[in-house]
Amino acid sequence: MDLLACPKCGSELFVSTRQGERIVFQMDAERNPVIAQPDRIAADAAPINPGRLYCGACAWQGAAQELVESRM
Ligand SMILES: [Zn+2]
Secondary structure (H helix, E strand, O other), X not given: OOEEEOOOOOOOOEEOOOOOOOOEEEEEOOOOEEXXXXXXXXXXXXXXXXXXXXXXXXXXXXXXXXOEEOOO
């Protein structure tokens, strides 16, 4: 599966929010979220907003359109 990566650090892991319960996910080549652990999402977790993604590894935040092809 081809994944997209953070344009700043290259991480393939993103989170739905910086605060509170979050969803951890990856983004496929069609810019659809791929949820790593769907059975572990809290009921009150912030939903994934394609217009505002947060990198799981650095301070980057931005829209799905800004992601780059993973080089990993
Ligand atoms: Zn990053």
